[in-house]
Amino acid sequence: MFLISLTRIIRFALQNFYRNIWLSIITITIIILTLFSLTSLIVINAGVSQAILTIKNKVDISIYFKNSTNESTVNPLKEKISAYTNVKEVELITASEALEKFKNNHKNDPLIQKALQELDANPLGPTLTVKAHDVNLYQQILSQLKQDKIDQLAEEIDYDDNKLVIERLEAISQKVQRLGLIISIIFAIISLLVVFNTIRIGIYTHKEEIGIMKLVGASNWFIRAPFLLEGIIYALLGNIIFWLLFYLAAGFLQPFLFAFFIDINFNLINYLVSHFLYIFGFELIIIIILNTISSFIAIGKYLKV
Amino acid sequence: MIQFRNVSKTYPPNVHALKNATFHIKPGEFIFLVGQSGTGKTTAVRLLIAEEKVSAGRIIVGGWDITHIPRRHVPLLRRQIGVVWQDFKLLPKKTAFENIAFALEVSGSENSRIQKIVPQVLKIVGLEDKAIRYPAQLSGGEQQRISIARALVHRPKILIADEPTGNLDAVNTREIIDILQKINEFGTTVLLVTHNRDIVNSLKKRVITLDHGIVIADQEKGRYFL
Numbered sequence: 001m002f003l004i005s006l007t008r009i010i011r012f013a014l015q016n017f018y019r020n021i022w023l024s025i026i027t028i029t030i031i032i033l034t035l036f037s038l039t040s041l042i043v044i045n046a047g048v049s050q051a052i053l054t055i056k057n058k059v060d061i062s063i064y065f066k067n068s069t070n071e072s073t074v075n076p077l078k079e080k081i082s083a084y085t086n087v088k089e090v091e092l093i094t095a096s097e098a099l100e101k102f103k104n105n106h107k108n109d110p111l112i113q114k115a116l117q118e119l120d121a122n123p124l125g126p127t128l129t130v131k132a133h134d135v136n137l138y139q140q141i142l143s144q145l146k147q148d149k150i151d152q153l154a155e156e157i158d159y160d161d162n163k164l165v166i167e168r169l170e171a172i173s174q175k176v177q178r179l180g181l182i183i184s185i186i187f188a189i190i191s192l193l194v195v196f197n198t199i200r201i202g203i204y205t206h207k208e209e210i211g212i213m214k215l216v217g218a219s220n221w222f223i224r225a226p227f228l229l230e231g232i233i234y235a236l237l238g239n240i241i242f243w244l245l246f247y248l249a250a251g252f253l254q255p256f257l258f259a260f261f262i263d264i265n266f267n268l269i270n271y272l273v274s275h276f277l278y279i280f281g282f283e284l285i286i287i288i289i290l291n292t293i294s295s296f297i298a299i300g301k302y303l304k305v
Numbered sequence: 306m307i308q309f310r311n312v313s314k315t316y317p318p319n320v321h322a323l324k325n326a327t328f329h330i331k332p333g334e335f336i337f338l339v340g341q342s343g344t345g346k347t348t349a350v351r352l353l354i355a356e357e358k359v360s361a362g363r364i365i366v367g368g369w370d371i372t373h374i375p376r377r378h379v380p381l382l383r384r385q386i387g388v389v390w391q392d393f394k395l396l397p398k399k400t401a402f403e404n405i406a407f408a409l410e411v412s413g414s415e416n417s418r419i420q421k422i423v424p425q426v427l428k429i430v431g432l433e434d435k436a437i438r439y440p441a442q443l444s445g446g447e448q449q450r451i452s453i454a455r456a457l458v459h460r461p462k463i464l465i466a467d468e469p470t471g472n473l474d475a476v477n478t479r480e481i482i483d484i485l486q487k488i489n490e491f492g493t494t495v496l497l498v499t500h501n502r503d504i505v506n507s508l509k510k511r512v513i514t515l516d517h518g519i520v521i522a523d524q525e526k527g528r529y530f531l
Contacts, residue, residue, distance in 0.1 A: 001413045008410050019398045212394045215354070216455065217383035218411035 005222065013229035016206075023202050024234065030198045031238030032245070034191040035283055039246060041184050042279060043268065048180065050266040052173045056135050061142065062158040063150065065125040067095060074126045077150060081130055084144055086137040091129045098124040125155060192290060199234075199294035203227060203302070210302040220303050227299055231291030239284050247272065306332045306463060306494045307353065312362035314348050314518075322348040324518040325362070330496060332462070335489040337505050338498045339529055340515035346498045349515075350467045353496075354388055355379045367462060384412050387456030387493075391468035393448045395440040395455075401427070402436040405455045412459070426454040430484055446477030453484055464488055467498045478504065505529040 017024050065074060071094060082090045093101070099122050106112040132138050142159060145151055203210075206227070213223045250268050257268050272279075307330040314323040323345045330336055340346050351357040352364055355374050363372045371382060395404050402423055409419045427433045430450035440448050449469055456464055466485060470478035482504055489495045499505065505512060505528065512527030513520060522530070 004415070005413055015398070209396050209398070212396055213407070213411070214380075215356070215383065215388065215390075215394060216408045216411065217380045217459075218407075219377075219380045222411050 009222070009225040009229060012226035013233060016226055016230050017233055020202075020205070023205065027198050027202055027234050028238045028241065030194055031234060031287055032242045034195055035238065035242040035287070036246070037187050037191060038283060038286075039242075039279065041180070041187055043271065045180050045184075046271055046275075047266050047268075048176050052176075057131070059131075059135055059138070061130040061132075061138060061145075063128040063130065063145070063154045064156045064158065065127065065153065066155045067121070067123055067125040069125050069153070071126060073153070074128065077153070078128055080148065081128065081141075081145070081150070084141060086132055086134075086140055088131045088133045090131075093127040093129065095122050095124050095126050098122075098127055195287070195290050196294040199231060199291055200298040203295060203298035207302045210299065214303065223303065224296070224299050227295045228292055231295045232288055235284060235287040235291050238287065239280065243276075243280060306330050306334070306367060307496070308363075308365040309349070310363045310365070312349075312352065312364060313360050314345070314352060314357065315360045321518050323352075323515075326515070326518070326520050327362075328513050328520060328523055330494060332494055333489070333492055335486065335495045335508070335510045336497070337508075337510060337512045337527070337529075338496060338515065339500060339505055339512055339531070341500060341531055344515040345518040346500075346515055347467055348518075350388070350465055350496075350498055353465060354383055354386055380411070384408075384459050385461055385463070387453075387459065387461035387464040389449065389452050389456050389464070389466040389469045391471040393440070393445075393452045393472075395448055395452060397440055400437050400439055401432065401443065401451045401454075404440070404451060405458055408455050408458050422458055423454075426457045429457065429487070430454045444477075445473050446480060449473060449477070449481055450484065453481070453488075457488065461493065463494045463496065465496045465498070468500070469497070470499065470501060470504070482508070500529075502529040 063077075071092075074092060078090050078092050081087055099116075102124060103113070103116065130141060132141055138159060142157070145157065151157055210223055214220075247269075250272055254267075254269055257266075309326050309328050312323055312326045313321070315321050326345070326349065338346050338349060348357065352359055353366065353371075355371055359372055363370060365371070366382070366386065369382070374382060395401075396407065399407060405423045405426060406419050409422065414422075424433060424436070427436055430453050432447060432450055432454070435443060435447060435451075440451070443451065449472075453464075453466075453469075464485070469485070470481050473481065478501070485495050485497060486508075497504075509526045511525050512522070512529070514522040514524075514527075514529075514531065516531070
């Protein structure tokens with residue numbers, strides 16, 4: 001009995017789907033558009049976070065030592081700074097490495113090349129670059145360096161130049177996140193209302209049929225179940241079609257995006273592949289819940305015959 | 306078979322659709338419920354299939370007191386009473402066969418039984434060759450015959466027809482009445498709600514007359530006298 005009813009419900013849901021094919025196409029289109037706005041938001045958020053992370057990673061404290069300082073002096077300092085709890089890593093650039101780097105950076109400048117050739121000794125000293133766990137911690141590290149009198153050993157500590165950038169970045173990052181959240185919420189609400197209304201209008205067109213079904217002796221759940229199932233079919237198809245389109249579009253846009261995001265190391269396709277199950281599952285569940293609630297409320301109105 | 310005991314139905318704020326109606330329909334009867342528009346005929350039908358609840362009095366159908374029938378029992382009641390409406394009430398996206406089968410499917414009937422019964426009832430109403438047509442592809446008379454076929458699938462003891470010929474021409478009206486008479490001859494109680502004077506007068510069956518919600522006449526071999 002249960003099995004018979006179940007197969008009938010599935011058959012009715014499929015029949016409803018293809019005998020009202022235009023309504024089905026419209027509903028699925030709305031779901032696809034909703035998913036487009038949702039996924040775009042997720043991807044933009046991920047891109048912005050990655051950008052902020054990349055820029056934050058570029059921030060560091062550079063401690064330049066005099067060219068007379070040898071590595072045996074610098075190495076213990078490196079160990080010492082590495083031991084700070086707020087420090088993520090310390091890199092030592094030796095005097096010769098610094099020179100190589102400098103030569104490399106100015107290889108197209110014949111004047112500097114010539115000047116370097118004139119010099120007998122390496123004018124550069126070793127450098128320590130310090131990276132913190134968080135941009136907010138650099139001030140703390142600076143005061144620790146002062147406390148340990150490392151600033152006295154160094155020729156220069158280069159941080160002040162970055163300070164303003166970091167502060168601005170922090171402010172921008174917070175604003176972007178706050179704005180992103182507000183936009184996300186607004187979009188989510190719009191999407192909810194659109195899907196909710198689409199499903200309701202769909203069921204409204206079946207209003208008379210629901211009444212007839214009741215009059216010929218159908219129980220409420222026998223009427224409701226095919227509609228709920230139809231909603232799940234919409235959600236599944238909408239999701240699958242959307243992801244196919246989105247992947248195609250991402251593949252097409254990737255070269256342009258790559259050029260745009262080259263500095264921040266954000267690969268859209270890789271991001272989508274690695275987060276596919278998470279985003280797909282999340283969106284599928286959201287759309288199914290939304291469809292179910294909308295269908296439930298909409299049908300309930302017409303079941304009181 | 307059907308008992309109305311002092312049944313009243315009042316719609317807010319103060320519209321009395323039925324007032325203290327009492328009558329008893331015996332098994333196997335063919336009975337007319339007549340009256341002008343708005344006299345409570347359709348209300349009586351809606352009360353019988355629990356589409357509405359009575360304001361006062363009691364209704365008993367086949368020994369079952371349905372006056373305060375719980376919502377979950379309503380589908381069971383409706384599967385025992387066949388109903389035919391003026392506007393046919395066919396599902397537009399289902400074929401004739403599927404419309405009839407639907408009434409069986411909702412009650413969990415086996416597929417084999419559906420495959421057997423649906424062609425039988427289609428034959429009774431003479432539309433076995435139109436099984437795969439959608440309602441929009443059928444004439445009014447044919448749609449009404451499909452709706453009668455659907456009402457018959459549960460082999461109901463009672464068939465209620467609410468103005469079944471209201472939307473039909475004279476020829477189709479005659480055909481529908483012939484089918485209803487045939488069904489009655491098989492032993493089904495038929496309650497025919499109408500305000501078609503010619504049908505009532507030609508059949509010479511029992512007639513219950515309603516006027517402003519009150520039963521004003523109940524005659525064996527009656528006539529339409531309003």
